[in-house]
Amino acid sequence: MVRSGRQPPSRSRDCMKILLVEDNEQVSQFVRKGLQESGHTVDHAGNGRDGLFLASSETYDAIVLDRMLPGGIDGLGIIEALRKTGNATPILILSALAEVDDRIRGLRAGGDDYLTKPFAFGELAARLDALLRRSQGTETQTVLSVGDLRMDLLGRKVTRSGNPVALQPREFKLLEYLMRHAEQVVTRTMLIENVWDYHFDPQTNVIDVHVSRLRQKIDGGFDRPLLHTVRGIGYRLGANE
């Protein structure tokens, strides 16, 4: 599908145009402020009708959409209406409905990601970032590289500065996900959802242990670490400090 009027990728990191459809005043302010501080332009609609109007008349890089909305049309209704007209703008659903069923229903309606309230801003920002990058498409690449770290997807080999790094299958998958989202913040829940097939909610810090093992394998013995911990949010793989 072709998105009309998309900004060239070079602009994408710095200034995005984002539509926020959310009826709660406090949450809207918080999200809006956070996104603006990150350098994005934010339009806000406080009900479903205005949200649908803005979404279909303006061009946005992404839409953050509350599921339950006043104004005659709810979040799922907006998504369906947009998708029907061929509008493929990435949509992040915000919802108070936490169960897997609700999540599946939201994604099936055409949403691209689903975030349950209450949420940390870092989680929202990380997911939004991943959505914006997704459209740039790293799917077809056969070699991924970040700094001097290289991953050969066909040969299933990883090297750092030319030295082979031996990884377990799961570590390989974890690193692949991190490399596809290089320079982005990736949260623990994003890892659980994307690296393992049976998503569930581990009660302890099991994901941190997986990441720290991976870190030992790729960063061990190197002065410049590639895998960084972002306090309170998650991880970032990148050559930049």
Place this chain on the structure above:
Amino acid sequence: MNKFLPSTSIRLALGYAGLFIVSSLILVGFLWWRTADYLDREINAVIVADTRAIADRMRDFGLSGAIDTIDERISRAADRHTVYLLTDPRLSPIAGNLDAWPADVSRSAGWYRVDLVHDNKLYATRFLNVQLPGDFHLLVGRDVQDRAVVRALILQGLVWAGLIAVVLAVLGGALVRRSVLRRVEAINRTARAIVQGDLSQRLPARNSTDEFDQLVQTINAMLGQIQLLIEGIRNTSNAVAHDLRTPLTELRSRLEGMLRGATLPEAATDDLHEAVADIDRLIGIFNALLRLAELDSGIRRAGFRRVELADLVDEVADVYGPSAEEKGIALNVDVDDRASVTGDPFLLAQAVGNLVDNAVKYTQSRGTISLALTRWGDRHVAVTVTDTGPGIPEGERARAVERFYRGDASRRTPGVGLGLSVVEAVARLHGGALELADNHPGLIASLIVPKGEDRQEPGDVRAGESVAARIEK
């Protein structure tokens, strides 16, 4: 469900057959008795009539009249069915077709039954002994052998009738049973669908006034009530979910906004981080409670599909492997069975994950955790997590799955005491159970669920029957 075990319908059919047979036997017995009685009375009447005729002749024409009558009757009767004997006071024969006074008949008047031998054959004969004027004795007898044959024939007929009655009783019983079973089965089918979460189902009613229909109508009314209540609960919990999440979301975003905004003294920053962590914990409890409510309602059964437990177990082991290793615990996985079940993959993964999470939490360094997938009887499979931690004392095991229950051993570890409750609720949703046992030392926790091979259809899980009755070890 074994149809050959004594069930209500079988008891009903047997009762019907028994009643039918007993009443048939009473009827046949009564017929037999009346027929035999009638035959006896008929013979008696003939003998009495004969005797009276001879006595009348004697009175009118003297001894010679009696002798003539006897002779005439004997000559008229070609067979030996009728026996006459007229004797003088000393019992010497004067007339008749009997050579001598039978030894078994005394002088006194009355009825006798004597077996006479004639031509080497035994004849059962019934005699009437009367005293005629002048102390003459008259003996009139009738052979009842033929009657015995008739009686035997009748008895045979009655036995056949009785056998036919038994066959009819069995057939009738089977019919009764089938019609009862059909209705009970219809109720069963619907009830099973309801147990699986389809609360819109109703039992088929015939709008008649028979007892079954009244039962069906009462049950349907009850189902309507239950549906209303469940929907009420669901609406309430959704409303609560939304209404509580909103202020929590606001509170969290307010605190996070403060953290990201102006520069605060370090102590305040730490406090704010703590407060945000508190809210996250609160949200965790809240999510677990909502999930438990949803599990209890059975609504999640609608999304059941085929799940390969072996893959799921491997996956969970993969998630927790590094954590166990870091703590110095050996995590062994033993999957000897590729068992598929019908269920919700996310919930099952969460349940197994909770068990392994507990095991990792409570097992000390150099301990062992084994994660095994095994058969459990013919119809179930079990995911068993065995650890070498402190275990749960026997007296506490039943309470361990209670909501918010925390045993002594868990007081110092983080958590809120909902983990095992969730596992138990997931097991119950899948028609299984959670079993806790002692590993001396340590805990053996088994998540037992019915196998799914023979049931292709999604959602076709026989849940809701008594789990204890269905889980055979």
